[in-house]
Amino acid sequence: MSAVDAPAFFVSELRLVSRRRRNQAGLAVLAAVPIIIAVAMKVAAPSSSSSSQGPEFFGSITSNGYFVALAALAVEIQLLLPIAVATIAGDSVAGEANQGTLRYLLTVPVDRTRLLAVKFAAIVVGAFVATMTVATAGLLAGWALFGAGPVTLLSGSQASVGGSLLRLLAMCAYLTVCLAALGAIGLFVSTLTEQPMGATIAITIIAVTSWVLGAVPQLDWLHPYLLTNSWTAFGELMRSPIAWEPLRDGLLSAAAYMLIFLSAAWARFTTADVSS
């Protein structure tokens, strides 16, 4: 089918994504948030240590640095992580079309389906790197300022350091799948336009709108169908025993979104006239 072998193509795509200045800056911002959270909690610790209010997991930070990673994930999944995925996904096809490199890419006899698959794989890797960056930065900042140790789970029992790290890895994997569903929508949007910024903004708006609709109790009939509905279910991994049902529902929902939008992206991209 093609003269270029897929692994080499995938590697070059990853290199392209990782070398972009805006992506590097984006990662730095993602990593900065947990550090800011940890420092702020350290500075404010004496006065607010007793408060159980504030965003999720914040109350537990002072007792264990591990919770900085969870708090950062809980905060960033609302906006910053979707923006990171939207940037990569919006850029994937529209960016090449915008720079005029897409037609050169297509003159290399590479199958368009395979090209799209590589683009999506790069988005998924990007999403995983983004969540892992947040978790790792949070973990290191938290451990440095508040110390490590066995983690108290939501159910009141304790998990060992190793067990809690496994849970954190599973959370990152789960959030990667969730974000990959957004990435699939993004890939489709990206095939519709030649303006990468427009695509990125549209994808961000989709994620934000989904969060907003999910916060309106009068629309509860709509909630199960929303893209972001099960994203906060990553917290289920902090129970003992783990509540798998919400996680399974989240993965099924993400798979449904991916099926629809990847096939739509395929239908669009393989039939579109590439002029630039």
Added chain:
Amino acid sequence: MQATKSRPALRWLIPAAATVLVIGGGAAVGTFAASADPSLPPRSAAQLLVDLQTARLDGLSGTVVQTSDLGLPSLPNLGGGSGSADVMSLITGDNTLRVWYSGPDKARVALMGTLGETDMIRNGSDVWLWESKANKATHSKLSGTEAGQQHTLPNGVPSTPQEAADQALAAIDPTTEVTTSGTARVAGRDAYELVLRPRDTASLVGQVRIAIDATEHVPLRFEVLAKDSDKAAFEVAFTQVDFDRPDDQQFEFNPPPGAKVEESTELSAEQKAQQAEKAHNDGDLTTVGEGWTMVAVSKAGGAPASPEEEDATGLLKALPEVSGAWGKGHLLTGTVFSVLVTDDGRILAGLVSPERLYEVAATKAGK
């Protein structure tokens, strides 16, 4: 593939098909799970009642979803939204609970919040209440007389279909018509349905339906339906259930280091009974009528003492004002109950329409 190559527009059929598949597939699974009536040998209502009373449950674990659509005005002060693991949230919206049961002295109920949990753990004579958001554990010890009792979440709202069914069955009397409406499927298990219907049509409750597991004889679903409605006003149902005895480890609770631990000074059963009696005499709680149309009348009166009561007064002011020959007051109406709080300090409540409450309020018994 040849056709899609020559006519590219055909490729759009694939995402279209994927959409239909996802939506249709989801809907089909939903209707299949809801409507597939299993064929079970017929059982009469009386047999089902005996089944319920003689059921011997060794242990179970499962997930319970509780939905309330009581038609209450959505006041922001009325507890948290669907996401909070607050015990108050049990009276509003939807809740998910995980339950483990292994004999009467080993039970655990966990109320799940989005990123929090409230656990009630009973192990022997130890009872723990764990609140993850507050990082707080409350311990209490049961005395001998209480040791045999089941323990519920502190607000008295039934947290399992079993508890709800027990409360309903205790109320069965000549004013109730007990029938069976055939079979149902709940949490992937075959079940019989028992229907309790008030004979007195003045009650707002249309029927109470209890789905009973066909093999284990344990209630799997409990629904309260308002009159002329086929949507449950209140429902507690298993979404997943397993009748294997859960691991003993699940009932062990050690407060995690760093958590606040409180020793509860809960009153013993006798003291509680005495106090309830006292409250009964002081508050002058009387009842008018019987069975489903019973109206409870309480003469609380007096100025609000605690901050919570002041909050309650504030809430009260937000309710619609009503007046009649009986006086003036505020009315709270739900789909299956009404509460009338008069300005002269009387509280009337029942599973009846407001008109019935006005009637009672005007009579001597209601004064």
